[in-house]
Amino acid sequence: MLLRKEGRRAQKKLIKENKLLDAAYHLFVEKGITATAIDEIVKKAGVAKGTFYLYFKDKEDILEKLILKKSSEIVKKALQEVSNKEFPSPVDKFLFFLEYIIDYLSKNRMLFRFLKKDFSWVFYKKITENDQLVEIKKAKEMFLKNFNTNYSQEELEMVIFMILELVSSLTYSSIVNSEPAPIEKVKPLLLSTIRKILEN
Amino acid sequence: MLLRKEGRRAQKKLIKENKLLDAAYHLFVEKGITATAIDEIVKKAGVAKGTFYLYFKDKEDILEKLILKKSSEIVKKALQEVSNKEFPSPVDKFLFFLEYIIDYLSKNRMLFRFLKKDFSWVFYKKITENDQLVEIKKAKEMFLKNFNTNYSQEELEMVIFMILELVSSLTYSSIVNSEPAPIEKVKPLLLSTIRKILEN
Amino acid sequence: MLLRKEGRRAQKKLIKENKLLDAAYHLFVEKGITATAIDEIVKKAGVAKGTFYLYFKDKEDILEKLILKKSSEIVKKALQEVSNKEFPSPVDKFLFFLEYIIDYLSKNRMLFRFLKKDFSWVFYKKITENDQLVEIKKAKEMFLKNFNTNYSQEELEMVIFMILELVSSLTYSSIVNSEPAPIEKVKPLLLSTIRKILEN
Amino acid sequence: MLLRKEGRRAQKKLIKENKLLDAAYHLFVEKGITATAIDEIVKKAGVAKGTFYLYFKDKEDILEKLILKKSSEIVKKALQEVSNKEFPSPVDKFLFFLEYIIDYLSKNRMLFRFLKKDFSWVFYKKITENDQLVEIKKAKEMFLKNFNTNYSQEELEMVIFMILELVSSLTYSSIVNSEPAPIEKVKPLLLSTIRKILEN
DNA sequence: GATGAATGAGCCTTCATTCAT
DNA sequence: TATGAATGAAGGCTCATTCAT
Numbered sequence: 076m077l078l079r080k081e082g083r084r085a086q087k088k089l090i091k092e093n094k095l096l097d098a099a100y101h102l103f104v105e106k107g108i109t110a111t112a113i114d115e116i117v118k119k120a121g122v123a124k125g126t127f128y129l130y131f132k133d134k135e136d137i138l139e140k141l142i143l144k145k146s147s148e149i150v151k152k153a154l155q156e157v158s159n160k161e162f163p164s165p166v167d168k169f170l171f172f173l174e175y176i177i178d179y180l181s182k183n184r185m186l187f188r189f190l191k192k193d194f195s196w197v198f199y200k201k202i203t204e205n206d207q208l209v210e211i212k213k214a215k216e217m218f219l220k221n222f223n224t225n226y227s228q229e230e231l232e233m234v235i236f237m238i239l240e241l242v243s244s245l246t247y248s249s250i251v252n253s254e255p256a257p258i259e260k261v262k263p264l265l266l267s268t269i270r271k272i273l274e275n
Numbered sequence: 276m277l278l279r280k281e282g283r284r285a286q287k288k289l290i291k292e293n294k295l296l297d298a299a300y301h302l303f304v305e306k307g308i309t310a311t312a313i314d315e316i317v318k319k320a321g322v323a324k325g326t327f328y329l330y331f332k333d334k335e336d337i338l339e340k341l342i343l344k345k346s347s348e349i350v351k352k353a354l355q356e357v358s359n360k361e362f363p364s365p366v367d368k369f370l371f372f373l374e375y376i377i378d379y380l381s382k383n384r385m386l387f388r389f390l391k392k393d394f395s396w397v398f399y400k401k402i403t404e405n406d407q408l409v410e411i412k413k414a415k416e417m418f419l420k421n422f423n424t425n426y427s428q429e430e431l432e433m434v435i436f437m438i439l440e441l442v443s444s445l446t447y448s449s450i451v452n453s454e455p456a457p458i459e460k461v462k463p464l465l466l467s468t469i470r471k472i473l474e475n
Numbered sequence: 476m477l478l479r480k481e482g483r484r485a486q487k488k489l490i491k492e493n494k495l496l497d498a499a500y501h502l503f504v505e506k507g508i509t510a511t512a513i514d515e516i517v518k519k520a521g522v523a524k525g526t527f528y529l530y531f532k533d534k535e536d537i538l539e540k541l542i543l544k545k546s547s548e549i550v551k552k553a554l555q556e557v558s559n560k561e562f563p564s565p566v567d568k569f570l571f572f573l574e575y576i577i578d579y580l581s582k583n584r585m586l587f588r589f590l591k592k593d594f595s596w597v598f599y600k601k602i603t604e605n606d607q608l609v610e611i612k613k614a615k616e617m618f619l620k621n622f623n624t625n626y627s628q629e630e631l632e633m634v635i636f637m638i639l640e641l642v643s644s645l646t647y648s649s650i651v652n653s654e655p656a657p658i659e660k661v662k663p664l665l666l667s668t669i670r671k672i673l674e675n
Numbered sequence: 676m677l678l679r680k681e682g683r684r685a686q687k688k689l690i691k692e693n694k695l696l697d698a699a700y701h702l703f704v705e706k707g708i709t710a711t712a713i714d715e716i717v718k719k720a721g722v723a724k725g726t727f728y729l730y731f732k733d734k735e736d737i738l739e740k741l742i743l744k745k746s747s748e749i750v751k752k753a754l755q756e757v758s759n760k761e762f763p764s765p766v767d768k769f770l771f772f773l774e775y776i777i778d779y780l781s782k783n784r785m786l787f788r789f790l791k792k793d794f795s796w797v798f799y800k801k802i803t804e805n806d807q808l809v810e811i812k813k814a815k816e817m818f819l820k821n822f823n824t825n826y827s828q829e830e831l832e833m834v835i836f837m838i839l840e841l842v843s844s845l846t847y848s849s850i851v852n853s854e855p856a857p858i859e860k861v862k863p864l865l866l867s868t869i870r871k872i873l874e875n
Numbered sequence: 876g877a878t879g880a881a882t883g884a885g886c887c888t889t890c891a892t893t894c895a896t
Numbered sequence: 897t898a899t900g901a902a903t904g905a906a907g908g909c910t911c912a913t914t915c916a917t
Contacts, residue, residue: 084917088880112907123882128909233464236455237445244444245437255436264433268472287897312890323899328892488876512911523878528913633864636855637845644844645837655836664833672868684896688901712886723903728888882914893903 092130094120096144099137104185108138142190147208149179154214165221166273170266172218173238177246177265181258187250224273238269292330294320296344299337304389308338342390347411349379354414365421366473370466372418373438377446377465381458388451424473438469492530494520496544499537504589508538542590547611549579554614565621566673570666572618573638577646577665581658587650624673638669692730694720696744699737704785708738742790747811749779754814765821766873770866772818773838777846777865781858787850824873838869 098119102111113134117124131137153175162168180187219231226234242265248254249261298319302311313334317324331337353375362368380387419431426434442465448454449461498519502511513534517524531537553575562568580587619631626634642665648654649661698719702711713734717724731737753775762768780787819831826834842865848854849861 084880091880113909114907124884124908125882125910126880129880133908230464233455233461234468236448237441237461237465237468240444240448241437241441244440248436248440255433261433261437264430265437268434268437272468272471291898313892314890317900324891324901325893325899326897329897333891491877513913514911517879524880524912525878525914526876529876533912630864633855633861634868636848637841637861637865637868640844640848641837641841644840648836648840655833661833661837664830665837668834668837668872672871684901691901713888714886724887724905725889725903726901729901733887878915878917880914880916882912884911886910887908889907890905891903893901894899895901896899 091120091122091126094122095127095130096137096141100141100145100189103138103141104189108134108189145186145190147211149176150211150214152179154211165218165223166270169218169222169273170270173242173269174262174266177242177258177262180246181250184250187247222273234272238272241265241269291320291322291326294322295327295330295337296341300341300345303338303341304385308334308389345386345390349376350411352379354411365418365423366470369418369422369473370470373442373469374462374466377442377458377462380446381450384450387447422473434472438472441465441469491520491522491526494522495527495530495537496541500541500545503538503541504585508534508589545586545590549576550611552579554611565618565623566670569618569622569673570670573642573669574662574666577642577658577662580646581650584650587647622673634672638672641665641669691720691722691726694722695727695730695737696741700741700745700789703738703741704789708734708789745786745790749776750811750814752779754811765818765823766870769818769822769873770870773842773869774862774866777842777858777862780846781850784850787847822873834872838872841865841869 095116099111099116102115102119111134113127114124116137117127127137131140153172156175157168157172160168160171162171219228219235222231224231224234245261245265246258249256249258255261295316299311299316302315302319311334313327314324316337317327327337331340353372356375357368357372360371362371419428419435422431424431424434445461445465446458449456449458455461495516499511499516502515502519511534513527514524516537517527527537531540553572556575557568557572560568560571562571619628619635622631624631624634645661645665646658649656649658655661695716699711699716702715702719711734713727714724716737717727727737731740753772756775757768757772760768760771762771819828819835822831824831824834845861845865846858849856849858855861
């Protein structure tokens, strides 16, 4: 009985937090971060202003949590997609994974504009507390262990990070500014370059 | 007589503009962009508040001009350095050029933090009006024409852009967050990767 | 059985009230009254927010009760001390009583800062309900009846009040602001002045 | 021409500052300090909210300046009054000075409630920069030099301070709370006590 | 009695921008 | 050109208080 009561409360709490995250997400994507007032977020979420500060320290805080959430959602989807297919080699698998993300972001320009270059490659953030990310960490290990390269383990870690930075940075520039060219033109070159980096 | 007067005026104007740019630069670097109020800029520059709006549209405006100015300064220095040396190949020349910039930014963390990932590679901005950048454009052509690669001209342009994005993005992450590792560890790997990309 | 239950309940109640008073006291003394939020009080006391309002009307209310409590504690201690000693005259007795309080407050600057000039001389508050103060009232009468002065009873009451105001006001200023001088310098002059007032 | 312009500006500035001080004064006295919002002050003063912060750091700041202003006004009036009369002795002069202030405050209960016990005896604040207070300092010296007492100079300073504390503290209590009695009853006793202190 | 999530009025403060001088 | 006082919308944040559980 007590447990059920507490459970219901905790549930309600979670609902409110998600309402706020959702509202913030849509506003951030639509009008940009700076232009979005907390006033608007709570109005859209249908809660009182004070409630916001019950769940988040300030705008920065909710933003950070949002980026993490959205990033990990995308990465999870990509991993799911990858696990449903067979690939000739681990590198092909990895390239497919990257391509899936590039395509996803191409279709969600505004989301990407919001994630900016702060798209977090999740596995490289030092988030140990967050339970949701365990499977993502496993995926990372999977990639790392299966590449057949001349790189040492340490180098390989750095190379992967480098590649992820390159992908997000270039994809951003291409999608948002069409520089150096639209994404359709950039993508093949980008992927072939990555292959070149991994298969030496 | 009239001419001299006008000359003096223009000079005075330039002095004020530079005072403002200088003041803004130091404040941006020290306290961050958002945290810097125009009030402080004009105070530091020793001019009246209204004067700011005589030279710049708003904070964005002065920021943009500042980034361009600082970026082009760095690039110019790097090009100067390059032109004083002999290199075994154009790729070596280019790598030296990149290394010089990486080293420079390493020594000026705060500057980089301010330039953020907005470091502008100048030759890729569509700045046609700005006369100062002509020589930089020439430098770009020099690089482009002398690489001996399998890439088409169009591809090569994109690859260069890609490399520049990679350098700024990764160097930033490494210098500011030490991710994936400190710059000393990342640099050799980065440079060798770039060489791999260019020399196929 | 019922009685015992009720007793326990009443006891529990008292415990909570005291926890709240204690928590409030420490916070008021440490960070000041305005800067202390009820949120912090309940957190420190380890009770729920709503519980606060079960025992006190608002911040004012707990503050008032706290001042009364602390003031009466000090006065009681002073009276105890006095009753253990012999004095050449009632005036000497009274002066010793005052000196004891001054010394006590000197050693507890922060407490005094909190009591501010609101230190309550207890016997002058019209507290009829509060049972704890009966003995203090008796003490007051003791002082009043034994002074050998030219004052009428009514005048004497006022003079005593005047003296108490003077002591708290000047001691406060001296202890907290060192004005007109540190308490060591002020105390002898203050006491001799009071003697002069009483022994005319 | 330039001077006149600047003069006019400075004049206007002073007018605004005074408008704000006036508005704050009336609101503080009427509704209390905490209950007065800066919003109301600026509305009453007829200026924009931001203007407030052009002249004062915060509510504390304007309050402090106000207390100083009002206190010094009263003291000045009292000194003026004193200088127009002849007195049998310096002590009589001083007592008249005090009585004038007591009477003034009796007639302005609300003002006193606002000044609270923070009534500043001006000459004891270490205000050296403030030019307006020079004459008041002179007055202080006048009092100090002319008393014919057994006190050393240092003691006398302390005694005067003590008396001023006593007067403000007791008068406050008497006027605002009628404790230990209404001011009409307290005043004669207070003054005779002070005489006793000074004429030993 | 006890809880603590939710409230939302209310406050302070900042700052880009204007405009009379 | 240059000034800087004035603006006031806008926004962030706090906190005493309530009330369903």
